[in-house]
Amino acid sequence: MPNSTRRRWTKPSKRFACLLLACLPAAVAAADLASDPHLDTIPRSADDAARIARVTEPATDFTAPERFEGNPAGAATVRARDNADAFSQPSGNMSFENELLFKVGNGLFRKIWVSSPSSTLASDGLGPLFNARGCQSCHLKDGRGHPPVEGEEPSSIFLRVSVPAGDDEPMTGIEAYLAALDGHVDRDRPDPVYGLQLQNFAVQGQPAEYRLGVEWAEEEIALSDGESASLRRPVWRADNLGYGPLGEGAMTSPRVAPQMIGLGLLEAIPAGDILAHEDPDDADGDGISGRANIVWSEEFGQPMLGRFGLKAGMPTIKAQSAGAFSGDIGISSPMHAAGWGECTAAQDICRGLPDGGGDARGTEIDGEGLDLVTFYSRNLAVPARRDIDDPEVLRGKEVFYATGCTSCHVPKFVTARLKGRDEQSFQLIWPYTDLLLHDMGEGLADNRPEFRANGREWRTAPLWGIGLTRQVSGHSFLLHDGRARSLLEAVLWHGGEAEAQKQAVIDMPAPDRAALIRYLESL
Incomplete structure (x- = not known):
């Protein structure tokens, strides 16, 4: 649905916004988006601030690598392996004791869950609706998933779904906050039958929600110097809907x-440093107007800066992990305690099926297990750069900067x-x-909002490790789909x-285009 036809709430006056904010819960109205409630921080000194300003200055010399450029994760960087395990190593500066925690978390990340009831009480509770049976099923080798490949089950891609909010529906607290902040907000609600995510698998005796379909169309793009490229444009479909049509x-x-x-x-970057790159009104006139996604944190009960997910819809790794357990696998946790996962109230039989939360754990993965998976996810290491002093790579870096790519793909933080x-x-x-939202144009638009993000906006994807995609994942498929x-x-x-x-x-x-790609391959 085009943005122009979606129901939006528009602020009629500044005075009304003040009244609206006065009616919000105190945690919403007084939110400090530059705060980091998920981090136990030591304040930076004036010396720290001066050092950070120096080391994060943009590069100006492209004849040699910058100092420390070969270690993209600082002391946490690991040696770049030449096999598919390149993304599966613990932080390079991790203690022996923490490495043991990392390995236990890895076991939970790789666990294959089974349906209830089961004799394997520590592993039951799958579904009833799910997209995968374990985290590793989608994040193969901790790398990227892939779109449907002929002859393979597309288990590493799914469809988010929602419907426009009705004009007479009251705003949630976070919607009111965003409306008062921006003057408008795109509002949506879970599909009344299918919720916020379509699951293509179900436990025995329960119909799956859908099967993903796609048609590809090739588009030829003429490039300079007689070169060309072909882009494939997808049209995605929700086929074989198991519970009737999607909502209006x-x-x-x-x-x-x-x-x-x-x-x-990424979670440890101070929110204020990320917000400092916002330019929603393009005040500097460079055509780039990134803005932060602002999301509601169930974990901390307040608005927070969104960092994770393709539209920065999650504030912390723990929230992202708990959401994936619930939506992707149907596994309950202390943050999403319902044993039925994504089954909606309209799917009453689905909600009535056995779950795995009736034992000592309380939920299908308990708080300790969720913390271990979070620790594992937090500490998957970034491999060292390759070929950083190669002349073509250095030329590609200069092209990357001169072209303006660093306006969104900001190279450095502390x-x-x-x-x-x-x-x-x-x-x-x-x-x-x-980590900000940017309008990526109609070609990449999904026309679906997510908190502050509208249907044309996506979070800038991190580029570290992108040159190892084929080595780790066995393919080179990129972008959100x-x-x-x-x-x-x-x-x-x-x-x-x-x-531009x-x-x-x-x-x-x-030759400059080839050097640019060579530079990206070195990241």
């Missing part, structure tokens, strides 16, 4: 599982000083993202705020 105006969005490396370091998280504490990192088959195709899908950068890549001399 249903909006669907395909999501491929992203790679897992470096998440703890993480907060942290208590109890030595692996992520005060590290110079090179993730190549601002895997439509791009190469780095060049991914660049050519950019639009909206990145239209895409056009520059199309028009630049072929």
